[in-house]
Amino acid sequence: MTAHALKEASAQQAPARAGKAAINQWGQLMAAAQAGNGGAYNRLLSELGPWLTRFYARRLPLSMVDDAMQDTLIAIHQKRHTYDPARPFGPWLNAIARYKWIDRLRSMGRQATVSIDDEIFEPSVESHETAVTSVVLLEELLAKLKPAQATVIRLVKLQGFSIEDAASKTGQSESLVKVNIHRGLSKLAAFAQSGA
Numbered sequence: 001m002t003a004h005a006l007k008e009a010s011a012q013q014a015p016a017r018a019g020k021a022a023i024n025q026w027g028q029l030m031a032a033a034q035a036g037n038g039g040a041y042n043r044l045l046s047e048l049g050p051w052l053t054r055f056y057a058r059r060l061p062l063s064m065v066d067d068a069m070q071d072t073l074i075a076i077h078q079k080r081h082t083y084d085p086a087r088p089f090g091p092w093l094n095a096i097a098r099y100k101w102i103d104r105l106r107s108m109g110r111q112a113t114v115s116i117d118d119e120i121f122e123p124s125v126e127s128h129e130t131a132v133t134s135v136v137l138l139e140e141l142l143a144k145l146k147p148a149q150a151t152v153i154r155l156v157k158l159q160g161f162s163i164e165d166a167a168s169k170t171g172q173s174e175s176l177v178k179v180n181i182h183r184g185l186s187k188l189a190a191f192a193q194s195g196a
Contacts, residue, residue: 027089034080045073048093055097064104072100082189095192102138106158141188149184152177
C-alpha cells in the first residue's frame with residue numbers, strides 16, 4: 001500500500017459495522033504494519049477497538065467488554081506476525097476475538113456468581129446456541145492435539161489449575177507442562193487459522 005493510498009484511506013471514517021470493504025482494508029493496514037508502517041498499525045488498532053467492543057457487547061456482561069477488547073488488542077499485537085496478507089483478515093481477527101471471548105467465559109466460571117434476583121436476565125436461544133457451538137468446536141480442536149498437550153490445556157487454561165497442580169496431576173514436570181501448553185495453544189491457533 002502506497003503512502004498516498006494510506007493517506008486517502010485514513011481520511012475515511014471506519015464504518016459503523018465492519019463490512020467486507022472495511023475488513024479488506026484492515027487486512028491491507030495489517031500488511032502495511034508488517035512492512036513497518038506505524039501509522040497504518042495505529043489506525044488499524046483504533047478501528048478495531050469499536051468493532052471488538054460491539055463483538056463483546058453481544059457476548060459478555062457489560063462490565064467485561066472493555067477488558068476483553070483490550071486483551072484482544074494485545075493478542076493481535078502479539079500475534080501480528082502470524083497474519084498472512086495473502087489470506088483474508090476477517091477469519092484471522094475472528095479467531096483471536098473468539099479465543100479471548102472463550103477466555104472470558106472461562107474466567108466467569110471461576111468467579112463468584114450473583115443471584116438471579118440481583119440481575120435482569122433474559123436468556124436467548126441464540127446466545128446458548130453460540131456457547132454450545134463454541135464448546136463443541138473447542139473440544140474438536142483439543143482432540144486434534146497430543147493427549148499430553150490437551151490434558152494440560154484443559155487443566156490450566158480451562159479449569160484454572162496452577163502449573164504446579166497440573167504437573168502433579170499429570171506426572172509431567174512443570175517445565176514440560178509449560179512447553180505442552182505453549183505448543184498446544186500454537187497448534188490450536190494454526191488449526192483455527194487454517195479452518196481445520
